[in-house]
Amino acid sequence: MNAAPDSTLPRELDVINKVTKALTSTLDLAQVIRAALAHIKTLVSAEAISLLRYDAERNELVFAATETLRESTLGSDGGEAGGLAAWVARTGRSAIVDDAATDPRCRGAGGTLNGPEGRQLLAVPVHRNGRVVAVIELADRYDGGRFSDADQTALESAADDAARSVDPDQVARTPDVVRGLLAGAVRVVPAQSAALLLFDPEGRNLVFSASRHLEAGTIDGLRMPADQGIAGWVAQHREALLLEDASTDPRWNRSFEAATRFRPRSMLCVPVISRNALHGVIQVMNRLDGRPFDQHQLGLVQILADHAAIALENAALYRKAQIAAVTDDLTGLGNNRHLNQLLPQLIAEGRPLALLVLDFDNFKQVVDRYGHLIGSQTLAYLGRLMARLLRPGDFAARFGGDEFAIILPDSGVEAGVAMAISLCATVAAADRLADTDVDISGVTASVGVAAFPDHAAEPDALLRAADQAMYTVKRAQKNGVGRAG
Numbered sequence: 001m002n003a004a005p006d007s008t009l010p011r012e013l014d015v016i017n018k019v020t021k022a023l024t025s026t027l028d029l030a031q032v033i034r035a036a037l038a039h040i041k042t043l044v045s046a047e048a049i050s051l052l053r054y055d056a057e058r059n060e061l062v063f064a065a066t067e068t069l070r071e072s073t074l075g076s077d078g079g080e081a082g083g084l085a086a087w088v089a090r091t092g093r094s095a096i097v098d099d100a101a102t103d104p105r106c107r108g109a110g111g112t113l114n115g116p117e118g119r120q121l122l123a124v125p126v127h128r129n130g131r132v133v134a135v136i137e138l139a140d141r142y143d144g145g146r147f148s149d150a151d152q153t154a155l156e157s158a159a160d161d162a163a164r165s166v167d168p169d170q171v172a173r174t175p176d177v178v179r180g181l182l183a184g185a186v187r188v189v190p191a192q193s194a195a196l197l198l199f200d201p202e203g204r205n206l207v208f209s210a211s212r213h214l215e216a217g218t219i220d221g222l223r224m225p226a227d228q229g230i231a232g233w234v235a236q237h238r239e240a241l242l243l244e245d246a247s248t249d250p251r252w253n254r255s256f257e258a259a260t261r262f263r264p265r266s267m268l269c270v271p272v273i274s275r276n277a278l279h280g281v282i283q284v285m286n287r288l289d290g291r292p293f294d295q296h297q298l299g300l301v302q303i304l305a306d307h308a309a310i311a312l313e314n315a316a317l318y319r320k321a322q323i324a325a326v327t328d329d330l331t332g333l334g335n336n337r338h339l340n341q342l343l344p345q346l347i348a349e350g351r352p353l354a355l356l357v358l359d360f361d362n363f364k365q366v367v368d369r370y371g372h373l374i375g376s377q378t379l380a381y382l383g384r385l386m387a388r389l390l391r392p393g394d395f396a397a398r399f400g401g402d403e404f405a406i407i408l409p410d411s412g413v414e415a416g417v418a419m420a421i422s423l424c425a426t427v428a429a430a431d432r433l434a435d436t437d438v439d440i441s442g443v444t445a446s447v448g449v450a451a452f453p454d455h456a457a458e459p460d461a462l463l464r465a466a467d468q469a470m471y472t473v474k475r476a477q478k479n480g481v482g483r484a485g
Contacts, residue, residue, distance in 0.1 A: 029315040036308040037065045038144075040282065043300050044293070045142045045190040047214075047286035048262055051308075052231055054278045055223075061231055061281060063222045067214045068260045069286075071179060083107070085135040086206075088123045089199045092132050094156060096147045097121040100139075122147040122189065126159045126168075133168040134198045136181070138191035139213075142288070147189070154188040168198055171208065178210045186212075187289045219259045229253025230269050231281040238278065240270040240302055244292045246285065266292040270302045274309035279316075282308075330376055331383030334397030339405050342395060343459045346409060347452055354416030354451045356406040357466040358386075358423060361444040361478040363402045374438055381434050382443070385426050389419065405463070413451045413483060420447035420481040428479060444479035446470050455484040 037051055047069040052061040087105040088095055100106040100119040119139055126134035136159055141147060162181055171177055182194045193213035200207050226235050230251045234241055246252050246267035257263060264285040272280040282305050287293055326338035334342070346353055360382070367375035379402060386404065387396060395407040406423075408416055424445050431441035448470030456462035469482035 029312070029319055032308065032311045032315045033065045036282075036304065036311070037067065040284065040301060040304050041067065042143050043304065044268070044284050044297050045288040046284045047288065048260070048264070048283070049285075050219075050231075050283040051272075051280060052283070053280040053312075054226065054235060054272075056278075058223075059226045060223045061226050061229075061235060063219050064280070065216075066218050066220055067216050068218045068262050069212060070215045070218075071182070071212045072210065084121055084123050085137050085195070085197045088125050088135045088137075089132045089197075092125050092127070094124040094152050095122075096149075096152060097123075098146060120147055122151055122155060122191070124152065124155045124159045126163050128163045128168060132199060133163070134171075134196060136162075136185050137195045137197065138185060138189055139193040139195075140191060142186075142190035142192055151189045155185060158184055158188045171196070171198060179212075182210065182212045183288075183290065190288050219256065222255070222259060224253060224255060229256070230267065231283055234269045234271050234281050235278060238271045238273060240298060241267070242293060242295065242298045243267045243269075268293050268298050268301050270298070270305045272305045272309045272312065274306075274313045277313065279309050279312040328383075328398040330380050331387075331398050332380075333383055333387060333404070334395060336397065336399040338395075339397040339399050339407075340459075343407060343463070346407065347457070347459055347462070351410055352412060352452060354408040354411040354413060354419070354449060355462050355466045356408070356416055356420050356423070357448045357463070357470045358404040358406065358420075358445050359400075359470055359474060360402040360427070361446055361474065362442045365442055366438075366440055370438055374433070377436075378433055378438070378440055378443070382427055382430060382440075385430060386423055389422050389426060405466075411451075413449060413454060416449040416451060417481055417483065420449050423447055424479060424481060446474040446478050446480060446482075448473065448482045448484065450484035 033051055033053075037049055041049055048067065050066045051064050053064040055062055084095055084097060084100070084103070084106050095105065097103045097106060098120055100121055106121070120141065121137060121139050123135055123137040125132040126136060136155060138147070138155065141151075162184070166177055166181065171181075178196060181196055185191075185194050193211065195209060195211040197206055198208040199205065224232065226232050230241060230243070230246060230249060230253065232253070233251050243249055244266055246264040247257075252264070262285075266285065266287055268282075268284040270282050271278060272282060282301060284293070284301055326335055326341065327333070328335040343355070363375070363378070366378055379398070383396075383398065383404070386406075390396060390406070391408075393409055395409075397405050399405055406419065408419060424447060427443060427445040430443070432438060433440050448466045448468065450456065450462050450465035450469060452462050455465045465484040469484045473480045473482040
């Protein structure tokens with residue numbers, strides 16, 4: 001591994017120490033993923049970073065967190081500009097802002113990078129023939145630190161070079177020139193966003209602007225087979241890769257490029273492994289300064305990947321334990337604990353919902369005839385059939401021997417009744433236990449329906465209302481649907 005410059009070692013050790021603390025301070029999977037991405041970005045300034053989780057059941061890699069460079073030409077504006085860039089254009093002076101939300105010079109932003117509370121900015125003028133013709137503006141240092149006087153000096157020098165080499169009148173018509181100017185700015189001062197703004201001779205009206213920034217979550221959720229692409233090769237072989245030009249590598253998967261319109265050059269790709277178990281892959285593409293990545297940077301990313309692997313494993317085990325605690329072992333649906341957590345939560349949010357309570361009719365006859373083992377298998381089978389009817393966001397739980405509850409968020413009584421009718425029909429149509437000759441044709445369902453806020457405003461009262469409606473049906477004719485009174 002190439003030795004790092006002495007000046008960078010304290011910062012790198014500090015970041016590794018911070019990432020260790022961050023990744024071990026939480027068992028929340030989403031927080032672990034975000035922390036891993038943030039700290040990799042701090043150490044390796046790149047135009048795209050991805051953490052792909054490995055789904056062992058489907059043998060797929062899933063983009064769990066991404067940040068990818070976006071370039072946009074905002075074009076002609078023609079209006080009076082505001083914000084920090086306009087202040088720089090009027091005064092001809094550079095500016096560093098530690099908090100854009102509170103600095104008065106950042107008010108009235110038009111087409112600049114002024115944004116969320118706390119955003120840090122650095123803006124410098126581009127002088128040509130004695131006047132300000134443009135402003136280069138950066139937001140948020142890549143390493144999370146504050147912009148310094150040295151950063152301002154470096155960016156001013158880049159602006160002077162741009163003024164000597166680029167004709168502002170040609171910029172708006174030459175996208176490659178704009179791209180080069182923005183890339184040059186972040187090479188000298190690595191930042192997460194950059195903008196170029198051209199002004200009219202008075203330095204007031206904005207005549208052209210363009211920007212480049214990292215956009216989070218561009219392709220989060222995208223899946224790809226774990227045997228495809230460069231990331232798939234790394235996952236399969238469990239070896240890190242350092243590539244000078246990934247786009248020419250025969251293993252490169254074009255789906256990433258198609259989804260993001262991002263063309264890779266240099267790439268680091270490392271496996272995330274703990275206790276010989278693969279948890280994912282980290283991809284880092286295109287150094288901001290345009291040079292290839294080196295072995296030292298590969299080693300840094302691998303160190304962070306090793307820390308992330310342990311954190312991901314701990315989070316996954318914790319999540320598994322959480323799920324087990326609220327899951328019914330027999331049916332795979334929620335259990336009574338889960339129901340008692342979720343129902344009060346949804347009611348507290350004030351969202352309307354329909355609550356169904358279902359009890360199987362004649363189920364005892366199956367147990368008496370075939371025994372408890374077949375009875376358990378019947379409950380599991382019917383539970384799976386009912387689960388297939390649920391919409392995304394619906395919830396079902398087994399909270400008694402053969403009693404089930406179903407919550408339909410953002411639904412009223414009529415939607416609840418419609419679901420209940422479908423449930424009754426599904427249970428009644430099941431005449432044989434799956435893959436057996438066991439006769440379950442006599443098993444039907446009685447279902448009671450209640451709605452919040454129509455029938456009750458408290459969880460226990462709503463559950464009682466649906467339960468009473470179910471027993472009214474069960475005592476009357478069975479195999480039917482009842483509404484709360």
